Amino acid sequence: MKAFSSRLSRRTFLKQNSLAGLGVALASSSVAALPAIGSKSAQVPAILGGPPAWAEDKWPIWPQWNPATDEKQLLEVVRSGVWSRANVVTQFEKEWAAALNVKRSLAVVNGTNALVIAINQLGIGAGDEVLVPPYTFIASVSSILSNGAMPVFVDIDAETFQIDPAKIEAKITPRTKAIMAVHVLGLPVDMDRIMAIAQKHKLLVIEDACQAHLAEYDKKKVGTIGNVGCFSFQNSKNLPIGEGGAIVSNDEHFMDLCYSYHNFGNPYGTAVGSVSTGSVMPGTKLRFSEYQAAIGLAQLKRLDAQTTTRNENAAYLKSLIKDIPGIVPYKLYDKVNRGAFHLFAFRYHKDGFKGLSRENFIKAVKAEGVPCMSGYSTLNTQPFLGETFKSENYRRMYPKEMLDINQYNEQNKCPVNDQICNEEAVWLTQNMLLGTREDMKAIASAIEKVHHNVDKIKTLGQK
Template sequence: MEPINRRKFLKTNAVLGAGAVAGLTSFGTLSHVVSDIETPALLGGTPIRTAAWPKWPRWDSEKDEELILKVLRSGVWSRDKVVEEFETKWAETLGVKRCLTVVNGTNAIIAALVQSKIGGGDEVIVSSYTFIATIVAILQTGAMPVFVDSDPDTFQLDATKIEAKITSRTRAILPVHILGLPADMGKIMKIANTHNLIVVEDACQAWLAEFNHQKAGTIGHAGCFSFQNSKNLPMGEGGAIVSNDDEFMDRCFSYHSYGFPYGNIGATNVSAVLAGTKLRLSEYQAAIGLTQLTRLHAETDLRSENAAYLRSKIEPIPGISPYVLYPGVTKASFHLFPFRYHSEAFKGLPRAVFLKALQAEGISCSSGYVPLNDKLYLKDAFDSKNYRKMYKKKDLDFEAFIAKNQCPQTDLLCNETGVWLSQNMLLGSKKDMDDIANAIQKIHDNAEKLLEVTA
């Protein structure tokens, strides 16, 4: 009975909405609207939604500009007190001892790996369902990425498959709390402790997410965050490293400022103590971050509330499998809302057509990532002079590497089943979530028509 009830709900709400907008009163006119609403927008029908989604990033001129203007007018734009204030507040927010800001999340991971003494000849076990930055960071250290397949229910690294990937060269695990949903950190930390491995968390999409009431990024040896423009805590570009290890954080600080001793910012009469680079954040970026931080808790709670509601609305639709959280997850941050699409329940309608039909109904969506374990950027690294000096020829056999790093569940998520909705959509109302669910139901009900027309 559920699909019938959902179709009735869809018809009623769509008719009332269309009638209210058009000012229609006659029964005959409404009958025509029902027919139009039932037709997929991709086939010329009326879209479920025409309203805009909440804009991102958010900016409140009245509340946000005072600090930014103060920084700009001061003329102190390089790293100084405002950056320090953001670092202090971010560390306090996470309940961690230390925070260091850097230019972006990618370089946060690079710095954390380098100062964890990861380098040429080492292997780093890593999630296979992630953004390319995670893998690029490993390659920048000279280490070898070792891909672990995904748990399709959670979209996370499958912790049960980690130990099979450990060798005598394994030095670290780099789990990714992808989409803002925490990885299974209980199992990951147990494996790491058993095998004496470093854990650097890629929490670049997981601000305020928690596993067993501990913030993502604070569970392993170090955690890394991104504040890029699309992120839930945006400042245009930016990143951070957090840890409770003072000696490690002192090294990270030196590394991010040319290798000068901890606390030194660019004095020309001081000798560098390690081989570093320049990754310092600017004052106005930190000022933007401070304004956004004031809203982060409330926005995170709203995303979580809407995500749970939307999940409950779409789960009964045949062929739709919403995200699953591990039992230890006490909060997710929902940088993205993921679900799996099973075409067999939609009369074989390809995912690409489902996405196009959903977009035509006014629902922004994406197929997400592409597989990373077989792409030419890896071969380019393996062909480089440094890799050829650090590794044996057999270790750099690209075809053999691909064969060893097969991730069939990740391939399915990337190529056939994964669907994303962006975090700003979750800042809307329950009615907005209903629009998403109704659009998916509408496509399901009309899958055969869509298949015939788009074949």
């Protein structure tokens, strides 16, 4: 991930910029729909010594924790001495499945391994190709490589930041086994077109919904539309547990296999700790713990309300900034009923800011007390791919020409993604969307203030 000037990780970014108390509720709907934000635009920018538009310590802290309501079950688990997977994990799985309106859920150690397990139990491995967007976290691709399969990159739609369905069929070969639909930023992919392509070519669909908790497409929760959905509960996620993940599906047999694989290959239903049953398949140990599940159950109680707040604030903020020259907010597909808004993203066009670079735009906005970052670096050209192709296993599994990294890079060019990553994307984190409408106006004021004073800000780089 490429962050702002110091290239901080999103995790560090959240830790440093989430300093306030518990997230405040969305302000009353009586606030004017589109307030005048130009009143601050004539002020001296903070980067030039003026007052900031907002204070960083006013942003809602993340993750949220309320001792009065959240600690009872956690303390019961800790005091019980039953810490390995047992009844509380099963309770969490049932409640997460119910929240998504899906038959089964399996909690595992993290979202990355949720993807690894799902790919493995779909029978995807050596010699197979999986179509994947380049605008995603590395785990989407590493989970493919971990199973010995080959990632094939499909460029993105600049307006939505999602995999572009119009570019998928050109990448399908006889080796193609699946499409990984990544609901990146917590915004749903165009699932109608993905599913139609998959049906036409007899492909599997893996939904990487690790950033998309409770997002909806065509009145269905994302993660429940394809063959399997995977979620992450890492600390920055909308349902934070520190680490954790889940696999969901309506396919009972598939979920039985996933359970066995995550528990040493023991049959589904085998008690944790059993050593006499015998394994029915090769497996590993990727089990969830009871105290993680207790934290997850506490977080799940407020997730729906938080998701509503994020959606309302995202729409409001979008309305405030969409007409600022050079600012192009995210677009949702027509059938998206609800976003998760793990990140609020917009494209920055420097021509609208008289040539001010994205790096300097971000510095100026941050100086106003509004944390932001540039997001992902280009994933499809990173060195880990070439290093993987040099491994003994990959040299045994694939012909030499498929492992030529120069040829691979040429075939996997994604120019739209390059533009988004290297020049345009700007992110705000999900905890900021849990604030008030005054917070959203502060963000818009900061951007407008930079735009209004761009000539003076540009002189900083000339001194």
